[in-house]
Amino acid sequence: MDEEPILVERHTGYRVITLNRPQRLNAVTEAMHRSLRRALTEAEEDGDCRALLLTGAGRGFCAGQDLNERLAKDGKTTVLGNALEIYYNPLVRKLRELPFPVVAAVNGVAAGAGANIALACDIVLAARSASFVQAFAKIGLVPDAGGTWLLPRLVGLARARALALTGEPLSAEKAEAWGLIWRLVEDPELMREAHKLCAHFAAAPTVGLALTKRALEETWDNDLETQLDLERELQREASLTPDYAEGVRAFLQKRPPVFTGRRAR
Numbered sequence: 016m017d018e019e020p021i022l023v024e025r026h027t028g029y030r031v032i033t034l035n036r037p038q039r040l041n042a043v044t045e046a047m048h049r050s051l052r053r054a055l056t057e058a059e060e061d062g063d064c065r066a067l068l069l070t071g072a073g074r075g076f077c078a079g080q081d082l083n084e085r086l087a088k089d090g091k092t093t094v095l096g097n098a099l100e101i102y103y104n105p106l107v108r109k110l111r112e113l114p115f116p117v118v119a120a121v122n123g124v125a126a127g128a129g130a131n132i133a134l135a136c137d138i139v140l141a142a143r144s145a146s147f148v149q150a151f152a153k154i155g156l157v158p159d160a161g162g163t164w165l166l167p168r169l170v171g172l173a174r175a176r177a178l179a180l181t182g183e184p185l186s187a188e189k190a191e192a193w194g195l196i197w198r199l200v201e202d203p204e205l206m207r208e209a210h211k212l213c214a215h216f217a218a219a220p221t222v223g224l225a226l227t228k229r230a231l232e233e234t235w236d237n238d239l240e241t242q243l244d245l246e247r248e249l250q251r252e253a254s255l256t257p258d259y260a261e262g263v264r265a266f267l268q269k270r271p272p273v274f275t276g277r278r279a280r
């Protein structure tokens with residue numbers, strides 16, 4: 016029987032999704048896309064899930080699209096576009112829109128769409144041995160899975176251009192120094208740190224964090240006036256949550272807060 020393309024673990028308050036094709040550095044197949052979509056929807060619909068951890072099995076995080084699916088027996092390649100519309104674009108949108116933090120634990124090489132899927136997550140931790148490769152340039156493609164949007168915003172146009180046009184690997188150390196990722200972690204510590212972060216989010220004021228994600232997502236397209244209006248609206252919504260009331264009470268009573276992550280008061 017074929018191995019499962021992803022593995023899902025349930026922990027208290029969060030889930031872990033592991034891309035699971037280690038012999039192919041977790042290159043993405045249609046079957047993996049379908050499983051991933053299902054797993055993300057289930058996590059979103061589970062009111063007790065307040066964070067998500069995405070990682071890869073074996074020595075890689077994800078080598079992007081499985082190129083075996085792109086070469087037909089007659090040696091011809093597939094015309095692309097549909098695959099992005101059907102699989103990659105909804106995946107990136109979903110990662111950005113999930114109403115809780117998504118942590119990527121990049122355990123090894125992240126290439127092509129694999130790199131940009133990692134960067135689409137809210138917080139990226141990378142093992143020292145990991146690297147980020149905009150591999151598209153090596154096979155005549157354009158960075159996708161949000162890469163052309165994210166890269167210049169994260170590292171500036173000069174570095175984004177060089178990464179995208181050369182396809183040179185970027186070490187985790189440089190990725191951290193350039194602000195491409197949140198933090199580099201020594202290899203043996205990676206999963207412990209990633210779980211620690213998710214456990215923290217599992218006890219956090221989830222609705223406030225979801226609204227924060229939205230504010231940061233929309234900031235790129237807004238001028239200051241529009242963003243101030245958005246902050247007012249989101250803050251109004253946040254202030255209606257029981258977690259806000261609990262946060263204020265706990266602060267004034269000098270005790271740790273107990274957040275439920277629930278929406279309505």
Ligand code: T3D
Pocket residue numbers: 038039040042078079080081082083085095098099103124126127128129148150151154156159
């Ligand atoms: O098509 C669409 O739907 C549009 C969307 C496109 C999105 C994309 O992601 S396009 C970009 C696709 N990805 C790549 O071009 C990366 C290809 N891989 C590599 O360049 C290298 O494997 C790495 C730099 C990622 C890692 O190099 P290395 O030396 O550490 O490992 P390796 O020996 O190259 O790979 C290990 C095995 O994984 C190897 O198989 P083997 O020889 O042991 O049987 C290799 O063929 C396989 N593998 C790695 N990447 C892919 C792959 N097999 C299929 N597809 C891959 N993308």
